[in-house]
Amino acid sequence: MVNLFHVDLGGAGRPPMLVLHGLLGSSRNWQTTGRDLAAHFHVFALDARNHGRSPHADAMSYEAMADDLAGWMDAHGLPRATLVGHSMGGKIAMLLACRQPQRVERLVVVDVAPRDYSWQGHRAEFLAMNELSLGSLQSRQEAEMRFEARVPDLGMRKFLTTNLARDDAGQWRWSINLPVLTAALPQLEKDALRPDDRFDGPTQFILGGRSRYVQESDHAAIRRHFPSARFTTIPEAGHNPHMDAREAFVRAVLEA
Numbered sequence: 001m002v003n004l005f006h007v008d009l010g011g012a013g014r015p016p017m018l019v020l021h022g023l024l025g026s027s028r029n030w031q032t033t034g035r036d037l038a039a040h041f042h043v044f045a046l047d048a049r050n051h052g053r054s055p056h057a058d059a060m061s062y063e064a065m066a067d068d069l070a071g072w073m074d075a076h077g078l079p080r081a082t083l084v085g086h087s088m089g090g091k092i093a094m095l096l097a098c099r100q101p102q103r104v105e106r107l108v109v110v111d112v113a114p115r116d117y118s119w120q121g122h123r124a125e126f127l128a129m130n131e132l133s134l135g136s137l138q139s140r141q142e143a144e145m146r147f148e149a150r151v152p153d154l155g156m157r158k159f160l161t162t163n164l165a166r167d168d169a170g171q172w173r174w175s176i177n178l179p180v181l182t183a184a185l186p187q188l189e190k191d192a193l194r195p196d197d198r199f200d201g202p203t204q205f206i207l208g209g210r211s212r213y214v215q216e217s218d219h220a221a222i223r224r225h226f227p228s229a230r231f232t233t234i235p236e237a238g239h240n241p242h243m244d245a246r247e248a249f250v251r252a253v254l255e256a
Contacts, residue, residue, distance in 0.1 A: 005053035011038035016081040020089025026052030050177035060184035062192035066096040086110035091192040098197035107203040113218035204256040209235035
């Protein structure tokens with residue numbers, strides 16, 4: 001278990017809500033939306049192991065990340081909380097809800113289903129990051145330019161460069177544990193749940209209308225694991241509804 005870094009986004013005294021980012025993301029992805037939610041919850045944004053400002057570790061599995069989350073809750077005196085997880089973070093939240101349901105007041109899963117994925121886009125992104133020569137890099141803008149051949153989407157190139165930081169000597173480095181994440185990608189694509197995993201508590205899946213991460217054909221499997229699941233689709237959003245359509249996303253969380 002590692003001691004996760006977190007950001008307190010406000011709302012002290014209100015019911016606790018933990019927000020969990022996706023692969024290659026960090027707590028920064030939730031700064032604005034989390035502060036909106038803090039009008040109703042005490043919101044904490046966490047960095048998963050090997051991401052953001054959390055410690056690096058050789059193990060990178062959903063079981064390990066769910067244990068990290070439970071350990072963070074114990075360390076902060078939170079026996080129970082609402083979990084909001086996007087993509088990889090959604091898989092972590094689903095696993096903790098199924099294995100330790102007493103810890104989860106309510107589950108909100110953002111644009112991911114309990115199934116295997118083949119993230120071909122991520123494979124190209126990881127290739128681009130591993131090919132980047134940090135020793136000669138001058139700026140994030142230069143990194144974006146070097147990524148262009150493998151990562152055509154400008155927004156994704158900018159997102160990848162948020163994981164670049166300067167060390168004490170002024171040299172660029174990856175804040176993520178790139179070698180471990182690269183090796184773990186096939187495992188992270190897998191379904192985190194066993195066939196008998198189940199969470200009977202209140203559950204909401206918030207989906208991006210322009211995303212293909214969750215299909216109508218996934219709903220039956222979702223309901224097998226989460227019989228109380230409700231679905232909200234935000235038509236104008238892609239895979240990141242909390243960023244693509246922030247106000248609609250916040251309304252969806254609060255109206256459920």
